[in-house]
Amino acid sequence: MDILQSLGNWLGNITFLQVIDFIGTFAFAISGIRLASAKQFDWFGAYVVGAATAIGGGTLRDVILDVPVFWMHDGIYLTCTGLALLWVILFRKLLVHMHNTFFIFDAIGLALFTIVGIQKTLDCGLPIWVAVVMGTMTGAAGGVIRDVLINEVPLIFRKEIYAMACVVGGIVFGISEWLGAPAKVTLLLCGTAVFLTRLLAVKYHICLPTLKSEDDENL
């Protein structure tokens, strides 16, 4: 009874942002672990690639900003990666059918991570253009580290709008703040911009132009 009450109190203290943070971390970790499994990594390797995907971007951000690295001060991120590994081990066969769910979770994570990166950079007293760079790094660098670790050319450099969604969200953030919108509205607009850009880009196959190689015969 007491335990149930404690659990209730504890759950009551979990904020909406923490739930989103957990969902995003989980989705990012799953994406790393699935790619690791395609390369026949063992459990440890899969865990490391999952963790690098989920917390790599934020770690790079914190190191460059010279602030305490976030995951060392809250065990939830590495725990969440462990749960993601367990999920992949247990429900491997179901993952294919959950493709759309994980795509939505990933886009939610991308939006939140971008907001967190922007806000943390502004809190350091840095200008908005640095914040946009850092927001994009928080959202997208984990996927780059993941692809480096599994020895593939980073996916987000060649295909789909992914990091550009963070850039769009960052620009929306900057404009909203410049127009004097309340902080909560700015955060909401930024997150929505990231999320919608990502969704629309995938739905309508919107891509950035590719750089043509100098060897190509036709311009």
Next chain:
Amino acid sequence: MDILQSLGNWLGNITFLQVIDFIGTFAFAISGIRLASAKQFDWFGAYVVGAATAIGGGTLRDVILDVPVFWMHDGIYLTCTGLALLWVILFRKLLVHMHNTFFIFDAIGLALFTIVGIQKTLDCGLPIWVAVVMGTMTGAAGGVIRDVLINEVPLIFRKEIYAMACVVGGIVFGISEWLGAPAKVTLLLCGTAVFLTRLLAVKYHICLPTLKSEDDENL
């Protein structure tokens, strides 16, 4: 005579830990240089890969912990890497026959680096689970950076128990400290656990399970 005496004094001041540190750094650097030589790297490339293997894990740890990076304050690490390069250039043909020696040296280095990483993290006032992560990073991240630099899929993600030996050592450290064992005993138990786990895993071909790819037809 004076010179000999100075040398004697100097040698007398070298602690047991420093000897182990040197052996470990040397073995790690050798492993990087040998893999670089298989890729036809030049001397500079081999030196960099050797250094990255030997000091990469500790550098990553110090940057994330936000403490002074260790090798900048003691020339021994880069000197040791230079000696390892010289060794490979001069005694290339002997290296194959020294396989077992270097395996033991590498396992000794792994044990020491794990202990150093754990201790340094605890000295920063961080909890034990962060220390276990950092101990593992100190021991194993250098090999990952090495494999990224030579453009191979990191070996420790697919084969053998390597980083898991650090994790086992870290857990032994945590339990020993929790039981109130004296600091020296805890360090010794942790190092022994890393060393033995690594040795037994290689001797009995103990591996972690591999994640099955979703494309596999049979579970």
Next chain:
Amino acid sequence: MDILQSLGNWLGNITFLQVIDFIGTFAFAISGIRLASAKQFDWFGAYVVGAATAIGGGTLRDVILDVPVFWMHDGIYLTCTGLALLWVILFRKLLVHMHNTFFIFDAIGLALFTIVGIQKTLDCGLPIWVAVVMGTMTGAAGGVIRDVLINEVPLIFRKEIYAMACVVGGIVFGISEWLGAPAKVTLLLCGTAVFLTRLLAVKYHICLPTLKSEDDENL
């Protein structure tokens, strides 16, 4: 009229060093963007690889030295990378004919970046050998990060004298300072040494020896 005068004043305040800095950053970014285009990266991917080439070495240096990361406090570096991307998009067909110009620009950048890295490290109160390592890192690590991102074995580990030019420049710096030369002379000698070493190495195809693989039958 006022605008022209402002522009004139502004241009008048640009120092010679800033011009060189811009040229070097531009040349480094171009090298990254061209290699990205050969891999069919999109504009975003090309921009990131260009930026990583241009500012990656300095970022790594600042993170390891634990000083504020330089490009966050001056927008010129990321702007310059954007101009480099625009240049490659617009004048792609001309790039092949500008090979020699960009080679010279790249060597100028290498020289300046080495000097900046050495000076910044000495300003931190660190010894000259750390400064030589950091100067080399500032000049050459960006190219390594570039090659990791495009999933190739780093070029400077296998071919040509590139990073070794930074090392030569660093040694010249150390000797010049040890001999008590004025600071400006030391900087000039160091930069000239890097530039000439790079030029002569390419002109006369001077290479470092390659490490022979242990599998080779003949020594």
